[in-house]
Amino acid sequence: MDPAKEAMTSTTDIRKGASWLFEDSEPAAIFTPEKLTDEHRLIARTTEEFVTKEVLPNVDRLEAKDWALARELLHRCAELGLLGVSVPEAYGGLDLDKATALVIVERIARSASFATAFGGQANLCSLPLVLFGTEEQKATYLPKLVSAEMIGAYALSETGSGSDALAAKTRADRQSDGSWRLNGEKMWISNGGFADLLIVFAQADGDKFTAFIVERAWPGVSTGKEEHKMGLHGSSTTPVVFQDVPLPADSVLGEIGRGHKVALNTLNYGRFSLGGMCMGGSRGAIDDATKYATERRQFGQPIAAFGAIKHKLGEMTARTYAVESLVYRTAGLLDAAIAASTRDGAALAAAFEEYAIESSIAKVACSETLDYVLDENVQIHGGNGFVKDYDAERYYRDARVNRIFEGTNEINRLLIPGMLVRRGLKGGLPLVAAAKRLQDEILTPSPLVPDDEGVLEAERRTVTSFKKVALAVLGTAMQTYGEKLNDEQEVLSYAADILIDVYAAESALLRAQAAIAAGHPDAALHAAAVRIVVNDGAQRVESAARNAFAAIADGDTLRTLLAALRRMLKVTPVNTVALRRQLAEAVCARGGYIL
Numbered sequence: 001m002d003p004a005k006e007a008m009t010s011t012t013d014i015r016k017g018a019s020w021l022f023e024d025s026e027p028a029a030i031f032t033p034e035k036l037t038d039e040h041r042l043i044a045r046t047t048e049e050f051v052t053k054e055v056l057p058n059v060d061r062l063e064a065k066d067w068a069l070a071r072e073l074l075h076r077c078a079e080l081g082l083l084g085v086s087v088p089e090a091y092g093g094l095d096l097d098k099a100t101a102l103v104i105v106e107r108i109a110r111s112a113s114f115a116t117a118f119g120g121q122a123n124l125c126s127l128p129l130v131l132f133g134t135e136e137q138k139a140t141y142l143p144k145l146v147s148a149e150m151i152g153a154y155a156l157s158e159t160g161s162g163s164d165a166l167a168a169k170t171r172a173d174r175q176s177d178g179s180w181r182l183n184g185e186k187m188w189i190s191n192g193g194f195a196d197l198l199i200v201f202a203q204a205d206g207d208k209f210t211a212f213i214v215e216r217a218w219p220g221v222s223t224g225k226e227e228h229k230m231g232l233h234g235s236s237t238t239p240v241v242f243q244d245v246p247l248p249a250d251s252v253l254g255e256i257g258r259g260h261k262v263a264l265n266t267l268n269y270g271r272f273s274l275g276g277m278c279m280g281g282s283r284g285a286i287d288d289a290t291k292y293a294t295e296r297r298q299f300g301q302p303i304a305a306f307g308a309i310k311h312k313l314g315e316m317t318a319r320t321y322a323v324e325s326l327v328y329r330t331a332g333l334l335d336a337a338i339a340a341s342t343r344d345g346a347a348l349a350a351a352f353e354e355y356a357i358e359s360s361i362a363k364v365a366c367s368e369t370l371d372y373v374l375d376e377n378v379q380i381h382g383g384n385g386f387v388k389d390y391d392a393e394r395y396y397r398d399a400r401v402n403r404i405f406e407g408t409n410e411i412n413r414l415l416i417p418g419m420l421v422r423r424g425l426k427g428g429l430p431l432v433a434a435a436k437r438l439q440d441e442i443l444t445p446s447p448l449v450p451d452d453e454g455v456l457e458a459e460r461r462t463v464t465s466f467k468k469v470a471l472a473v474l475g476t477a478m479q480t481y482g483e484k485l486n487d488e489q490e491v492l493s494y495a496a497d498i499l500i501d502v503y504a505a506e507s508a509l510l511r512a513q514a515a516i517a518a519g520h521p522d523a524a525l526h527a528a529a530v531r532i533v534v535n536d537g538a539q540r541v542e543s544a545a546r547n548a549f550a551a552i553a554d555g556d557t558l559r560t561l562l563a564a565l566r567r568m569l570k571v572t573p574v575n576t577v578a579l580r581r582q583l584a585e586a587v588c589a590r591g592g593y594i595l
């Protein structure tokens with residue numbers, strides 16, 4: 001779907017979503033991994049044990065396309081209660097919070113292939129039913145998905161329509177008795193080779209994009225050959241073909257012609273969840289890299305003793321800390337919105353939509369952090385990183401698709417500022433007013449910074465500056481391009497990069513401040529991580545803003561904008577070499593990710 005259209009189809013009037021750009025938050029107000037309850041930790045341990053004992057030893061069988069095993073493992077997930085976390089109790093689920101869903105996907109992610117099967121079942125197939133199903137549809141299908149009696153899939157993409165999903169050609173034609181006939185072909189469908197139940201998007205009567213519930217056993221449904229993929233060999237990906245498939249009248253999911261609501265709200269949550277999986281993958285890879293770096297010896301010492309390797313381990317840790325902080329914060333925001341709602345399907349969809357910007361940020365930031373971490377993991381493994389005897393090679397290949405599915409990162413980058421601008425124009429967000437206020441502020445001298453600043457006080461000021469830069473870039477772009485802003489994808493993407501740094505750095509900062517205030521034993525490591533994140537974020541934010549301004553303006557206007565940028569982003573560099581060494585030495589001492 002055209003990202004501009006996707007941003008515009010959002011109907012949320014702003015309540016709290018994206019308020020972090022305009023208001024300062026208190027450290028105590030955000031959800032962090034340190035706030036997980038004993039119940040969360042128990043479910044996390046159960047999932048970890050399941051993955052370690054039952055999935056990882058069987059990855060080769062999954063990669064050999066043993067779908068009976070994939071089905072059996074999903075069945076085990078059902079027995080452990082992992083498939084019903086987001087499903088109401090009335091339909092066999094546990095109806096637990098999103099923090100629980102997050103700790104599960106983080107750990108399932110140790111096997112990316114199985115995580116894809118899990119996501120297809122627990123999120124992409126179950127969620128549309130939870131959000132948009134009628135009582136009868138929910139009662140018929142959700143208990144079977146929660147128990148893994150049926151395996152689910154989500155069939156949106158086609159050969160000619162991936163990002164532009166609403167241009168699907170698959171069509172459902174209404175028959176005189178009210179039933180439907182489905183014809184068409186879907187592509188790249190995860191779980192396609194063994195799914196029993198599909199959420200299929202088709203043009204009702206040729207032009208009304210609509211979601212349908214389709215059982216694999218119905219006549220005319222068939223699956224094509226498994227795709228030969230770069231990675232995720234243990235996940236089934238096939239075309240699914242529909243040839244004159246008779247669909248009952250009540251197989252419409254949601255409203256006719258409103259399939260985009262089903263598709264987008266499912267993806268809003270799916271992006272948050274995929275972010276959690278990628279973040280879990282990063283943590284797992286840091287464990288592997290640390291183990292290898294402490295065991296592998298060259299020049300008479302463990303390679304972990306070398307500064308170049310410490311740099312990698314420290315940077316992998318700091319970046320993972322940032323995305324972990326933002327994903328947990330988003331889980332807390334979603335849980336608060338859901339807790340304050342009526343908890344029915346419409347209320348859940350509204351909560352997911354309210355935090356769609358944060359979910360897109362999670363998807364982009366976590367998938368790109370994961371690719372960075374896995375690339376460095378291969379590098380730390382040297383030649384062993386390039387051969388199949390070690391997991392590093394498979395992790396690297398498996399992860400690449402995270403930047404492609406659930407909306408490519410390009411599309412998500414366009415959505416992040418796109419949704420913000422739309423909300424601003426609708427008057428829900430004080431975007432225009434904030435940009436104007438900023439222009440006045442830039443003309444007044446900035447106060448002198450005291451020498452005796454508190455811990456992380458400089459970082460707090462820098463994060464506030466990031467917000468100002470984000471508003472300045474967006475405000476200037478809106479003023480310059482007006483309604484044509486959607487055509488300026490490069491500028492929007494720079495704005496997205498800045499917004500991602502704002503949300504990541506602030507989430508990490510608030511978490512570290514909370515750890516310091518609570519006297520957390522690892523508070524010094526939290527502080528080290530956030531100082532790296534903010535220091536390096538400042539360089540990225542400055543670069544993105546300079547490029548955006550240079551695209552928007554020239555001559556005196558550009559010079560004024562760049563002068564304003566220098567005033568906003570006066571950041572003294574910190575010694576990140578020492579900070580990364582501190583993190584690297586801690587991960588090596590403890591044998592893995594520390595925070």
Ligand SMILES: Cc1cc2nc3c(=O)[nH]c(=O)nc-3n(C[C@H](O)[C@H](O)[C@H](O)COP(=O)(O)OP(=O)(O)OC[C@H]3O[C@@H](n4cnc5c(N)ncnc54)[C@H](O)[C@@H]3O)c2cc1C
Nearest residue numbers: 154155156157161162163188189190404405406408410411
């Ligand atoms: C392993 C795997 C599993 C998958 N599982 C599923 C599944 O279960 N269900 C399902 O429905 N789909 C699934 N997909 C499909 C996936 O969602 C799509 O591949 C994805 O949405 C991208 O669509 P596309 O491949 O057609 O790329 P395209 O849309 O053709 O994009 C190609 C490039 O152009 C860019 N681009 C496209 N449009 C724009 C634009 N407007 N502005 C700027 N840049 C643009 C993209 O970012 C990308 O870089 C899966 C794909 C893979 C590889």
